[in-house]
Amino acid sequence: MQHADTIVLPSRSAQLGAGIIRWFKRATAIPRRDPFAFIGLLIFFAFVLIAIFANSLITHDPREILFDENFDLARNLPPGGEHILGTTFSGRDIYSQLIMGTRGALLVGVTAALSVVTIGTVIGLISGYFGGLTDTLLMRLADIALGVPFLPFVIVLAAFLGPSEWNVVFGIALLLWPQSARVIRAQVMSLRERAFVEAARVTGAGSWRILFVHITPNVLSLSFLYASIAVGWAILTEAAISFLGFGPSDSVTWGQMLQDAYASQALGRGQYYWFIPPGLCIIAIVVAGFLISRGYEEILFPKLKD
Amino acid sequence: MVYVLKRFVHMIFVLWAVATILFFMFRTMPGSPLAAFLDTTTSAEQQEALIRQFGLNKTLGEQYWLFLTNLIQGDLGQSFFFRKPVTEVVMGVLPNSIILMLASLIIAYIFGIVAGAYLAWRRGSWVEGVGIPLVLTTRAAPEFWLGMVLLAFFSFQLGWFPSGGANTSGSDWESGWQRVTSLDYISHLALPAITLAIYLQGLPLLLMRSNMLNVLQEEFITMARMKGLSTSTIVMRHAARNALLPVATAFALGIGGAVGGNVVVETVFSWPGIGRLLVNAVAASDYPLAQGAFLMITGVLVIMNFIADVTYHLLDPRVRDATR
Numbered sequence: 256m257q258h259a260d261t262i263v264l265p266s267r268s269a270q271l272g273a274g275i276i277r278w279f280k281r282a283t284a285i286p287r288r289d290p291f292a293f294i295g296l297l298i299f300f301a302f303v304l305i306a307i308f309a310n311s312l313i314t315h316d317p318r319e320i321l322f323d324e325n326f327d328l329a330r331n332l333p334p335g336g337e338h339i340l341g342t343t344f345s346g347r348d349i350y351s352q353l354i355m356g357t358r359g360a361l362l363v364g365v366t367a368a369l370s371v372v373t374i375g376t377v378i379g380l381i382s383g384y385f386g387g388l389t390d391t392l393l394m395r396l397a398d399i400a401l402g403v404p405f406l407p408f409v410i411v412l413a414a415f416l417g418p419s420e421w422n423v424v425f426g427i428a429l430l431l432w433p434q435s436a437r438v439i440r441a442q443v444m445s446l447r448e449r450a451f452v453e454a455a456r457v458t459g460a461g462s463w464r465i466l467f468v469h470i471t472p473n474v475l476s477l478s479f480l481y482a483s484i485a486v487g488w489a490i491l492t493e494a495a496i497s498f499l500g501f502g503p504s505d506s507v508t509w510g511q512m513l514q515d516a517y518a519s520q521a522l523g524r525g526q527y528y529w530f531i532p533p534g535l536c537i538i539a540i541v542v543a544g545f546l547i548s549r550g551y552e553e554i555l556f557p558k559l560k561d
Numbered sequence: 562m563v564y565v566l567k568r569f570v571h572m573i574f575v576l577w578a579v580a581t582i583l584f585f586m587f588r589t590m591p592g593s594p595l596a597a598f599l600d601t602t603t604s605a606e607q608q609e610a611l612i613r614q615f616g617l618n619k620t621l622g623e624q625y626w627l628f629l630t631n632l633i634q635g636d637l638g639q640s641f642f643f644r645k646p647v648t649e650v651v652m653g654v655l656p657n658s659i660i661l662m663l664a665s666l667i668i669a670y671i672f673g674i675v676a677g678a679y680l681a682w683r684r685g686s687w688v689e690g691v692g693i694p695l696v697l698t699t700r701a702a703p704e705f706w707l708g709m710v711l712l713a714f715f716s717f718q719l720g721w722f723p724s725g726g727a728n729t730s731g732s733d734w735e736s737g738w739q740r741v742t743s744l745d746y747i748s749h750l751a752l753p754a755i756t757l758a759i760y761l762q763g764l765p766l767l768l769m770r771s772n773m774l775n776v777l778q779e780e781f782i783t784m785a786r787m788k789g790l791s792t793s794t795i796v797m798r799h800a801a802r803n804a805l806l807p808v809a810t811a812f813a814l815g816i817g818g819a820v821g822g823n824v825v826v827e828t829v830f831s832w833p834g835i836g837r838l839l840v841n842a843v844a845a846s847d848y849p850l851a852q853g854a855f856l857m858i859t860g861v862l863v864i865m866n867f868i869a870d871v872t873y874h875l876l877d878p879r880v881r882d883a884t885r
Binding site: 257279395398400401402403404407408410411412414415423487491495496499500501510513515526530531533534537541542545546556 | 576694698824829835843859862
């Protein structure tokens with residue numbers, strides 16, 4: 256009795272482990288296939304490292320107003336010496352602000368991208384799988400979201416809900432999901448007709464199970480593609496909102512640095528070392544997103560390559 | 562025709578939906594209109610006027626009806642700050658925005674189409690290796706930052722262009738047309754238009770390039786080659802013409818994109834347009850003006866999307882016949 260035939264199924268954790276390894280293998284396949292995407296990943300990774308070790312990389316407290324040895328305000332000092340990138344009009348260390356700004360940018364970028372893509376994926380899945388009235392309603396909602404001017408909307412939202420980076424994330428999530436939802440919907444509509452879905456249905460799997468267990472894994476790479484673009488969008492938007500003066504005043508972000516530089520006439524004084532670096536950082540991180548998405552696109556849709 | 566009508570109904574629907582969202586957003590959000598205009602700085606009679614203007618003593622449903630009927634009549638209320646009808650204020654700055662938008666779009670599309678065709682033609686060469694990353698970089702650069710750099714260099718350092726506004730203050734013009742065609746206006750327009758154009762050229766450029774690459778593989782190109790036509794004739798007369806269509810429709814879509822970009826660029830260059838008006842209105846809690854400016858921007862965006870869809874539909878027989 257005790258030795259009855261038992262079919263040993265791999266445990267759940269083993270399955271999960273195998274899944275992770277497979278995903279990891281796929282992710283590491285990128286550098287070999289596409290050097291551009293590899294560069295993108297490298298840039299992104301470098302910024303993540305800077306954000307994590309920001310505390311040990313900074314030379315001054317980015318918000319502290321500094322004074323020189325004569326107790327004069329250390330205002331508008333040129334780069335070099337104690338201050339790698341000089342100081343601002345109000346006597347703060349630019350280099351330290353730049354390093355600290357990485358944190359805010361990444362935090363906003365990654366959270367916004369995750370929310371956009373989560374909403375987009377779920378709506379795309381439901382819309383594509385169930386079709387009919389649900390689909391019509393959700394797609395009309397997408398039309399409306401696309402009809403709203405993006406940046407003006409986020410400005411109004413940020414002004415109403417109060418200056419916080421989370422309101423910027425909220426605004427981005429609210430308006431940018433349709434792009435990914437539409438593409439994923441189209442993908443789901445074709446997946447729905449495939450044999451493996453039919454097989455799952457025959458074995459008695461419910462709609463939700465089919466949707467989230469069988470179909471979802473097949474669209475996740477598309478979601479990732481959109482996420483890598485959304486990171487850049489989110490960072491650009493947050494910077495624009497901060498620049499316009501609707502961002503939080505108690506944190507240090509690249510947009511805020513640019514606003515500070517603009518408002519304290521750094522342009523007229525030609526303090527390029529103040530306002531050039533934050534812009535370059537934004538460009539680098541957004542380009543990294545573009546490169547990663549491009550690399551993924553070529554792996555997902557090899558036909559596009561030529 | 563049925564398609565155009567359908568698309569038109571769709572446009573009206575989106576406009577209505579956005580207006581409705583806006584209405585509820587401005588009325589039910591924390592820290593919004595009531596708090597903003599019933600604060601201590603407004604006098605009792607001002608409050609009275611506001612309450613009457615928005616029907617705040619009525620139910621939400623009645624307010625909504627009032628809002629919609631007024632909107633259809635083009636009545637967007639009084640601006641707190643300017644003490645003038647919102648419609649008048651918005652219409653006063655709209656031409657500046659449209660001129661800026663069109664100027665930058667024209668520069669961006671002419672450049673984008675030519676450069677895109679060129680990059681497609683030189684596919685696989687070093688030009689492409691340098692060109693594509695460069696285009697991606699311009700797409701990734703924040704417009705306001707680009708504006709700041711151009712402003713610092715060309716205006717403050719070299720003194721080639723004025724640093725902001727649309728006209729030298731104190732200048733006087735006989736007509737609006739004379740004003741916008743004056744050298745003074747154009748020199749003020751140059752930097753913001755170039756800034757926006759740098760941001761906008763990426764889309765037509767990449768679109769043109771990928772279309773060209775597709776078209777160059779088609780049979781009629783092979784045919785042209787077999788006829789012995791020169792490469793430049795093939796690229797210019799045969800391929801470019803056919804690749805141009807989707808780019809042309811993207812022009813209207815580009816206007817939609819420019820609307821958002823306008824907001825920050827107008828702020829950087831103190832350009833008296835609708836984007837800057839919106840930013841100032843929001844910052845000053847001038848709620849009717851903010852609402853009006855937002856609606857106007859939405860209107861431009863939605864109408865442009867409509868035009869884009871319809872022209873694409875009318876111009877491309879393949880699309881037209883598919884939906885028939």
